[in-house]
Amino acid sequence: MLRIGAHTSIAGGIDNAVDEQIEYGGNCGQIFTHSPQVWQDPDVGDEEAERFRETAAEHDIGPWVIHSSYLVNLCTPKEGLREKSIVSMQAELDAASTLGVPYVNVHLGAHTGAGVEGGLDNAASALEELEVPDDVTVLVESDAGGGTKLGSSFEELAGVLDRCSIELDVCLDTAHLFAAGYDLSTPAGVEETFAAFDETIGRERLECVHLNDSKHACGTNKDEHAHVGEGLIGDEGMAAFINHDAVADVPLVLETPTEDGKSYAWNVERVRELADR
Ligand SMILES: [Zn+2]
Numbered sequence: 476m477l478r479i480g481a482h483t484s485i486a487g488g489i490d491n492a493v494d495e496q497i498e499y500g501g502n503c504g505q506i507f508t509h510s511p512q513v514w515q516d517p518d519v520g521d522e523e524a525e526r527f528r529e530t531a532a533e534h535d536i537g538p539w540v541i542h543s544s545y546l547v548n549l550c551t552p553k554e555g556l557r558e559k560s561i562v563s564m565q566a567e568l569d570a571a572s573t574l575g576v577p578y579v580n581v582h583l584g585a586h587t588g589a590g591v592e593g594g595l596d597n598a599a600s601a602l603e604e605l606e607v608p609d610d611v612t613v614l615v616e617s618d619a620g621g622g623t624k625l626g627s628s629f630e631e632l633a634g635v636l637d638r639c640s641i642e643l644d645v646c647l648d649t650a651h652l653f654a655a656g657y658d659l660s661t662p663a664g665v666e667e668t669f670a671a672f673d674e675t676i677g678r679e680r681l682e683c684v685h686l687n688d689s690k691h692a693c694g695t696n697k698d699e700h701a702h703v704g705e706g707l708i709g710d711e712g713m714a715a716f717i718n719h720d721a722v723a724d725v726p727l728v729l730e731t732p733t734e735d736g737k738s739y740a741w742n743v744e745r746v747r748e749l750a751d752r
């Protein structure tokens with residue numbers, strides 16, 4: 476069954492995210508538990524958590540993902556930032572467990588001088604400090620790269636997975652992959668990308684996809700999302716990706732633009748049109 480949904484706002488209460496998802500026609504989704512640009516603890520009330528769980532179950536909308544704060548940097552060599560990142564991640568994990576959300580998604584961050592190996596060591600040791608609830612899994616997200624940010628290649632993602640003893644899986648973002656140099660604009664490119672993923676990481680560890688087209692060319696490391704089919708990945712690449720065996724049972728979450736007329740509902744519908752299932 477096709478699982479397609481959007482990143483939804485929690486304005487007015489976390490439970491509102493489910494109502495919003497219903498409006499978009501989605502059947503899975505993602506939330507921030509607070510503004511992702513600031514250090515702030517998720518504030519999940521018991522009543523809204525219960526209503527979130529109940530409404531999501533009643534309408535069969537799931538799985539959900541919590542996207543962690545953009546300030547989190549697991550690769551950092553700076554002790555203060557590392558501590559804040561761990562505390563923030565722990566709070567997201569606990570909130571996820573309260574909400575019945577199975578995944579917390581995180582970007583590895585930037586090594587800012589620690590070097591690639593040093594940065595991956597830092598990320599792995601930070602993740603090891605987390606007390607991950609039994610019903611939640613941390614997903615490391617593929618990054619667009621640029622600067623000293625890590626996680627833009629399958630090798631770097633595998634570098635963290637291999638270093639960690641905690642259960643860790645992967646979220647791929649199509650716009651980020653494209654920006655990082657994986658050419659998803661043709662069926663052959665999609666095939667090649669999944670072959671590389673299978674070899675380096677293994678598709679059993681792919682638990683979520685952020686399905687976004689890209690406003691910038693392949694390999695530019697520029698992270699700007701476009702509507703499905705309307706960016707440089709295009710309809711052909713998007714269709715090949717959506718219909719690839721590797722994502723047959725993987726939830727697809729849209730993070731497409733919201734300010735330029737086309738809505739999440741439009742993108743959900745577009746994905747359903749492109750999908751064979
Ligand atoms: Zn992300």
Ligand SMILES: [Zn+2]
Nearest residue numbers: 650651698699
């Ligand atoms: Zn992005």
